[in-house]
Amino acid sequence: MSGSQSLVFEHERFGAIEAPESSVIHCQGLPGFPAARSLLILEHDRSSPFAWLVCFEIPDLALVVTDPSNFFSDYEPNPHLSYLRAIRATPEDEIDVLVIANVGDQGAFLNLVVPLLVNPKSGQAIQAILADSVNSIRAPIGAPPERRAGDSAQIESKPHR
Numbered sequence: 082m083s084g085s086q087s088l089v090f091e092h093e094r095f096g097a098i099e100a101p102e103s104s105v106i107h108c109q110g111l112p113g114f115p116a117a118r119s120l121l122i123l124e125h126d127r128s129s130p131f132a133w134l135v136c137f138e139i140p141d142l143a144l145v146v147t148d149p150s151n152f153f154s155d156y157e158p159n160p161h162l163s164y165l166r167a168i169r170a171t172p173e174d175e176i177d178v179l180v181i182a183n184v185g186d187q188g189a190f191l192n193l194v195v196p197l198l199v200n201p202k203s204g205q206a207i208q209a210i211l212a213d214s215v216n217s218i219r220a221p222i223g224a225p226p227e228r229r230a231g232d233s234a235q236i237e238s239k240p241h242r
Contacts, residue, residue: 086101086102087099087100087101087102088100088101088102088105088137090137090140091140092135092140092141092143093140093141094135094141094143095123095133095135095143098121098123098135100121103204104121104122105119105120105121105137105204106119106120106121106122106199106204106205106206107119107120107204107205107206108120108205108206108207108208109167109207111197111208112195112208112210114136114139114142116136116138116139117136117138117139117142118136118137118138119136119137119138120134120135120136120137120206121134121135121136121137122134122146122179123135125145130147130148130151130152131145131146131147131182132145132146132147132179133145133146134146134179134181134197144181145181145182145183145184146179146180146181146182146197147179147180147182147191148177148178148179148180149178149179149180149191149193149196150178152191152220152222153191153193153220156178156193156216158178158193158196158198158209158211158214158216159211160196160198160209160211161209164198164207164209165198167205167207168198168199168200168203168205168206168207169200169202169203169205170198170200170202170203170205174200174202175201176198176199176200176201177198177199177200177201178196178197178198178199179196179197179199180192180193180195180196180197181195181197182222183219188221188222189221189222190217190219190220190221190222191219191220191222192218192219192220193214193216193217193218193220194210194211194214194216194217194218195208195209195210195211195218196208196209196211197209
């Protein structure tokens, strides 16, 4: 590779994953997962609005995430300035916003109250808690996908790397 370091780690769900160091997102931990400091976003499927958020430090952590604007075009989080500072961003900077999706027997939901803010320039991320949010932690996005008998409620296909 042309000067770019590559990181390799073993994930329980996806096996060996190799990624350029420049694609790793660094954070101070996620609520409930304080050890989650080095994250990687893996495509679920090229035509899917969903992706996987995996963690180098916790080899069994795999969260389904999406850009909330795929489902809620008017979603605009207004994070406190301290969150922007934590990812080395200003209010004028473009930041990527991802939210965690929960897919289960009762449907598919997005947590719009606790978005993951990613500064693509610095590679820093933080999961913001929007305390004054009018959004829902279980915003419905539709019925659950069809599953075969015996399938778990989680998406089971491997991501494209």
